[in-house]
Amino acid sequence: MSEHDIERLMTVAERPVDSESALARIRERIERERIQPINRTVAGRERGRRDGAVVSLWIKGLAAAASVALIATLLTVSGVAETIITLFEPKTVVAVPITSADLTGAAGLTAYGTLTWSSPPKPYDVPDIATAEKATGMKVLVPSQLPSGVSVANARYGVMDRTTATYTFSADKTRAAAALLNRTAPPMPANIDGSKLFITGGPAVVQYFDDGTAPKSATSAGAFASLPRLIIAQGKGPLVQSDGVTVEQLQQYLLAQPGITPALAAQIRAIKDPSSTLPVPIPVDMATSKTVTVQGVQGVFVGDSTGLGSAVIWSKDGYVFGVAGTLTESQILAVANSLH
Amino acid sequence: MEAVAALRAAGAAPGLTAAFEALFRREYPRVVGIAQRIVRDADEAEDVAQDVFVAFYRKHPADAGYAPAWLYAAAAHTALNAIRSRERRGRRETVHTLERDPAVDPQRSAEEAESHAEVRAALARMDERAAALLVLRHSGLSYEEIAAALGLRRSSIGTLLGRAEDAFRREVTR
Numbered sequence: 001m002s003e004h005d006i007e008r009l010m011t012v013a014e015r016p017v018d019s020e021s022a023l024a025r026i027r028e029r030i031e032r033e034r035i036q037p038i039n040r041t042v043a044g045r046e047r048g049r050r051d052g053a054v055v056s057l058w059i060k061g062l063a064a065a066a067s068v069a070l071i072a073t074l075l076t077v078s079g080v081a082e083t084i085i086t087l088f089e090p091k092t093v094v095a096v097p098i099t100s101a102d103l104t105g106a107a108g109l110t111a112y113g114t115l116t117w118s119s120p121p122k123p124y125d126v127p128d129i130a131t132a133e134k135a136t137g138m139k140v141l142v143p144s145q146l147p148s149g150v151s152v153a154n155a156r157y158g159v160m161d162r163t164t165a166t167y168t169f170s171a172d173k174t175r176a177a178a179a180l181l182n183r184t185a186p187p188m189p190a191n192i193d194g195s196k197l198f199i200t201g202g203p204a205v206v207q208y209f210d211d212g213t214a215p216k217s218a219t220s221a222g223a224f225a226s227l228p229r230l231i232i233a234q235g236k237g238p239l240v241q242s243d244g245v246t247v248e249q250l251q252q253y254l255l256a257q258p259g260i261t262p263a264l265a266a267q268i269r270a271i272k273d274p275s276s277t278l279p280v281p282i283p284v285d286m287a288t289s290k291t292v293t294v295q296g297v298q299g300v301f302v303g304d305s306t307g308l309g310s311a312v313i314w315s316k317d318g319y320v321f322g323v324a325g326t327l328t329e330s331q332i333l334a335v336a337n338s339l340h
Numbered sequence: 341m342e343a344v345a346a347l348r349a350a351g352a353a354p355g356l357t358a359a360f361e362a363l364f365r366r367e368y369p370r371v372v373g374i375a376q377r378i379v380r381d382a383d384e385a386e387d388v389a390q391d392v393f394v395a396f397y398r399k400h401p402a403d404a405g406y407a408p409a410w411l412y413a414a415a416a417h418t419a420l421n422a423i424r425s426r427e428r429r430g431r432r433e434t435v436h437t438l439e440r441d442p443a444v445d446p447q448r449s450a451e452e453a454e455s456h457a458e459v460r461a462a463l464a465r466m467d468e469r470a471a472a473l474l475v476l477r478h479s480g481l482s483y484e485e486i487a488a489a490l491g492l493r494r495s496s497i498g499t500l501l502g503r504a505e506d507a508f509r510r511e512v513t514r
Contacts, residue, residue, distance in 0.1 A: 001513060006505055006508060009458075010475070012376050014382075019368045020365075022364075022368055023361060026364065026394065026397075029390070029394065030356065030394065035394060037357075037398060037401075326417065328425065
């Protein structure tokens, strides 16, 4: 077959496209489905990019997931008040569908206080699994099955050591943030104001597989191509401890915030064992989710509604696992179930 | 107060910005063209293009310098995903294509449908990067544009394209 034959086969009869009708169609869809843009200008993104300039690509995804989980975790804290008490340690996962309205409220984590990293996440690359296991003291599960086009030869490995952060509630900050949104926050109980949460995450190991196309730098132009083909993360789940705040009161207070919709509050209250259930927030207009069995336990499958990617998250033997990538549901689940 | 700014942005009413509309008008025909080379159906290609622009709108600012590269890559990957799941289902579209275009000579139309099915099947079986590379090149993208879209070095495009053509030949003639 000559180059000319390839040229002929690759040629299609392109009909003239009506961009204006197509634009009207997308406008209608965005309004009907109430699709929200994440950032409207480059300026907003550049700020985020500068902050994370030294952070490699995979950890950005992990950090995003962790911060969302942290928000949800704070919303689900429950337990018994002691001097230092464990409020949360995940043993299982559950999907919590959230809407854009919910996100608006939940994203206000920084509005209730200050998060200080005492030991910030410092991810680094390691050459192989053995080094990762040595660095973290974890037994790292590896896949025995990979989808076609994904090869261990192209794998990269990252390690994040144990990280700790302290979150300090502040009534002043809460009031100021609410005022900026023209809202009034319910008064923060005196024993919550100034109280601290101690948050521990990791260590974690990330196995990152691409098909050779992913750029090494997150600033590369090919932003879509930079999505990993497959990413496998395993880490010690977040542990949240408190210095003695009445945690039922904390839950009651957080769920009563103006940004938290009654529907979201009801869903969080409905979680049977909030101190050991990791809520996985699912933005309903961007992703779909369902409960699946993975590695013999309950997990949450998340599908990107554009069909571009999917993920499964579960918790087992003290670890939280996540497998994600630009793969189909069956491919993702096959990889997840092949971990050993 | 970045968080508050983010909250405000998230709470803003949905709607298209002028920058997004300009990007859409500029890039939509090319995005459709890339998708059509893969799905081999003009209507389906437009559906793919719509999904690609919606995905972009959700996650990226319309004035981003990387926008065209992102859109081209997303068009190729989304269309490849579509034909792959179809190939898995084993659906053949020959009859469908014939019925859709009765004005064309039936003999010629049947041959065209056959070659469309062959190309789709070949692309679906190929390594995704190679398939995307081949399609982007035949959609008229320069080496620089392909390199940006697929996150490759400009200097390696020629070699990779040669390999992609070899792979395509093998798949079509197998």
